[in-house]
Amino acid sequence: MTPTSMQVFFKMKLSRALIPALLLSLFLISCGGGNNESRVITGNQQGVLHLGNGTEPQGIDPHIVTGVPEHHIIGALFEGLVTKNPYTLEPEPGVAESWDISEDGRVYTFQLRDNARWSNGDPVVAEDFRWSWERALTPELGSLYNYMFFPILNAEGFATGAIDDFSEVGVKVLGERTLEVTLREPTPFLLQLFDHYSTYPVHPPTVLAFGSPTDRFSQWSREGNIVTNGAFTLTQWQVNSHIRVEKSPYYWDADEVKLNAIVFYPTENIVTEERMFRDEQIHFTNEVALDKVPVYRSEQPELLEIASYLGTYYYLINTTREPFDDVRVRKALSMAIDRDLLVETILENLYLPSYALVPPGTLGYEPPETFTYDPEQARQLLAEAGYSGGENFPSFDILYNTQENHQKIAVAIQQMWMETLGVSATPMNQEWKVYLDSTDNFNYSISRRGWIGDYVDPNTFLDMMITDGGNNKTGFSDSRYDQLILRDAPATLDQQERFKLYQEAETILMNAMPVIPIYTYQSKHLKHPSLKGMPPNIMDYYNWKYVYLDASQ
Amino acid sequence: MWRFIGLRSLQAIPVILAVITVTFFLVRAAPGGPFSSEKAVSPQVQAALEAQYRLDQPPLQQYISYLTDLVQGNMGPSFYYPGRSVDELIFQGLPITAELGLYALLIAVIIGSFAGVIAALKPNTIQDYVPMSIAMVGICMPSFLLGPVLVLVFGIMLDWLPVSGWGNSYGDKVLPSITLGAMYAAYIARLSRSGMLEVMSQDYLRTARAKGLPEYVVILKHALRGGLLPVISYLGPAFAALLSGSFVVETIFQIPGLGRFYVQAAFNRDYTMILGTTVFLSTLIVVFNLLSDIAAAWVNPRLRYQFKK
Numbered sequence: 001m002t003p004t005s006m007q008v009f010f011k012m013k014l015s016r017a018l019i020p021a022l023l024l025s026l027f028l029i030s031c032g033g034g035n036n037e038s039r040v041i042t043g044n045q046q047g048v049l050h051l052g053n054g055t056e057p058q059g060i061d062p063h064i065v066t067g068v069p070e071h072h073i074i075g076a077l078f079e080g081l082v083t084k085n086p087y088t089l090e091p092e093p094g095v096a097e098s099w100d101i102s103e104d105g106r107v108y109t110f111q112l113r114d115n116a117r118w119s120n121g122d123p124v125v126a127e128d129f130r131w132s133w134e135r136a137l138t139p140e141l142g143s144l145y146n147y148m149f150f151p152i153l154n155a156e157g158f159a160t161g162a163i164d165d166f167s168e169v170g171v172k173v174l175g176e177r178t179l180e181v182t183l184r185e186p187t188p189f190l191l192q193l194f195d196h197y198s199t200y201p202v203h204p205p206t207v208l209a210f211g212s213p214t215d216r217f218s219q220w221s222r223e224g225n226i227v228t229n230g231a232f233t234l235t236q237w238q239v240n241s242h243i244r245v246e247k248s249p250y251y252w253d254a255d256e257v258k259l260n261a262i263v264f265y266p267t268e269n270i271v272t273e274e275r276m277f278r279d280e281q282i283h284f285t286n287e288v289a290l291d292k293v294p295v296y297r298s299e300q301p302e303l304l305e306i307a308s309y310l311g312t313y314y315y316l317i318n319t320t321r322e323p324f325d326d327v328r329v330r331k332a333l334s335m336a337i338d339r340d341l342l343v344e345t346i347l348e349n350l351y352l353p354s355y356a357l358v359p360p361g362t363l364g365y366e367p368p369e370t371f372t373y374d375p376e377q378a379r380q381l382l383a384e385a386g387y388s389g390g391e392n393f394p395s396f397d398i399l400y401n402t403q404e405n406h407q408k409i410a411v412a413i414q415q416m417w418m419e420t421l422g423v424s425a426t427p428m429n430q431e432w433k434v435y436l437d438s439t440d441n442f443n444y445s446i447s448r449r450g451w452i453g454d455y456v457d458p459n460t461f462l463d464m465m466i467t468d469g470g471n472n473k474t475g476f477s478d479s480r481y482d483q484l485i486l487r488d489a490p491a492t493l494d495q496q497e498r499f500k501l502y503q504e505a506e507t508i509l510m511n512a513m514p515v516i517p518i519y520t521y522q523s524k525h526l527k528h529p530s531l532k533g534m535p536p537n538i539m540d541y542y543n544w545k546y547v548y549l550d551a552s553q
Numbered sequence: 554m555w556r557f558i559g560l561r562s563l564q565a566i567p568v569i570l571a572v573i574t575v576t577f578f579l580v581r582a583a584p585g586g587p588f589s590s591e592k593a594v595s596p597q598v599q600a601a602l603e604a605q606y607r608l609d610q611p612p613l614q615q616y617i618s619y620l621t622d623l624v625q626g627n628m629g630p631s632f633y634y635p636g637r638s639v640d641e642l643i644f645q646g647l648p649i650t651a652e653l654g655l656y657a658l659l660i661a662v663i664i665g666s667f668a669g670v671i672a673a674l675k676p677n678t679i680q681d682y683v684p685m686s687i688a689m690v691g692i693c694m695p696s697f698l699l700g701p702v703l704v705l706v707f708g709i710m711l712d713w714l715p716v717s718g719w720g721n722s723y724g725d726k727v728l729p730s731i732t733l734g735a736m737y738a739a740y741i742a743r744l745s746r747s748g749m750l751e752v753m754s755q756d757y758l759r760t761a762r763a764k765g766l767p768e769y770v771v772i773l774k775h776a777l778r779g780g781l782l783p784v785i786s787y788l789g790p791a792f793a794a795l796l797s798g799s800f801v802v803e804t805i806f807q808i809p810g811l812g813r814f815y816v817q818a819a820f821n822r823d824y825t826m827i828l829g830t831t832v833f834l835s836t837l838i839v840v841f842n843l844l845s846d847i848a849a850a851w852v853n854p855r856l857r858y859q860f861k862k
Contacts, residue, residue: 059635061635064635065635066590066592139598139601142601144594144598146598147595161597216636218636221636239634239809240809242721269805272717275708278716433584433589436590437584470595
């Protein structure tokens, strides 16, 4: 090499090679090598729970958000009047230390405890609840869960704008720590509503410090601003990465709180979540992919936790459309589905076949048994309706939102209908929001649906199907049904009597068959053996106060 | 040269304006709104939400107020995340996606051009076939397959590297960078091979060899400069594509970057977020294309000469 070309080579090479070389070393430094520490092990030593939490929460303002991931975080940060025992799901005292219920079941008087504190040291008083509920019900806020308050006298009127004065609503502050709630009808499941996050209190001075209480753009619930009254306080919130909450010294029952911190990871990709679990990055997964269930069942059953879940998977029928306006057609379609076969072949024997809208296990309610899998009778019903052997039956679509399992189920049911009844259906998928739009506008024949109860009572399922109910979507309307759900059952104090009324209502519903129940959901998680105090329950509800980590496992 | 840069920048304005306009009206035309959910929304609540997010105004007025805000650098509040602005979310995700893209590009350029040049030196021999076959596999292998395979081998079986996260634990940036970079490395390998092959037959290389220069000087000094031209013009669009196309890798590795926001926004019908990310990324693509044109002109005297005319 001649000296000149050497010089040129080095000059060119050095200056141009320098930048990539620097970047590469930056990369290597930031990546490092070494061993991969396990968050589960360090978490067990420090009392820090790491947990997969589904999607990134929309926010943590209890009066605005609606999702399950949000619920888990808000449940750690805030506390309502009552909480639930995770083992029995019975109400337990929360901010309210005790409560009295009037004889007619219409007036509840809550006594708040002296030592309930906000995370800035302020006491939690009855006025905080009254103020928070007024905020949640103010129409301008647009709270999607405002119907949780509707059993309270005049709450619905205030939320819809018919009443302007909140003092007409059945919520009264009788003393600094005494709150009186008057109901429209005695609502035996009322206490369950008061441990739902939409009824949690917010800290009025903090909300007001960041603008109008009804402003959805307010910054009050952001890290550094938020003041909470629960067992934990928010210390870190990195969007799409993690949320960290730490034990609050101001919480009235802080001695009973065993964890020092909880870290919630958004894990919308359940395959990645399972890898995180195997890599010991999280103690608990939010979900398990259906096709992983048999693998864990056979190889590590001790890690897999499956429990009944308060949810039903069903098909909606558009009863405003021919030929589905004929009840015999609807019944024939429902009776022609072999749910046992479906569960066995497609659902990994995981879910339970369902023949009613209300899932089993709602604190003593037994759903009526009105029909079974009966291909013979299904054929006969269809013939009576004028479509013997499926002749002249128009072909129709089975609508579902794009997802593999929904597709498998739709294809299987399509086949059963073809084989048993001779009717021709086509599975049709739509993207989630398009699917919602189609169903809302009755632009469907048969559409897939799922419903998870908001509280443990048949009412959370049955009140969907009242005439023109927002979640009805089928065109089903029955005056006796409406009477039972809206008036008779809420006015009945005796639990057994009330359940009888619900049974009557559900029998009416299933005889009209505007919905085809298919299966009952099961919650499924992977759980590290060190994680204790998080029992499976029908609500898939966790009470963080009870949870602890056993490092010896 | 300056005139060229100025002209090209002016051309970018109508492009971006067209992107804003089309996106603005297209998202509103899509079925389903930002507030629809499985739970029924009462008419009062729906009206209150629409009022808070200005959706009760006529579309043209919404469009004008959006543009007015945008000029002032305000992309509006996110419809899906109450209390967060689109600007905040984008600038939270951008550094992470940019860092990921930079590492991926670096891996792609170093591995890709090295393999391409090696292959071009002895075309149609084993030295050509092996790297080029690997490159072909690399182009065809989607990241949603490569990522999980790498995780399975290095994360779970060998337990060398974490399986997810970004900057949370030691070494968690390695696998995503490789996964994202692999496809681009393969592409760059093919680009640099064909570029080199074309240059190798040029007269000026024969002249260089005739002068008696050693082979490696001929290649490093004379051939590389021309042979890597296609790679250089590819870098700009590639970086823009890395920024806007990292969604799959971000999802596999749970990385809190921009790509996830971009895709989630569309599913959530988060109008302002869809607009914000689309406008932001299309601006980036326009800018990077411009930059790579300028770089190509700077490296290639023939192009420069054309602009002077």
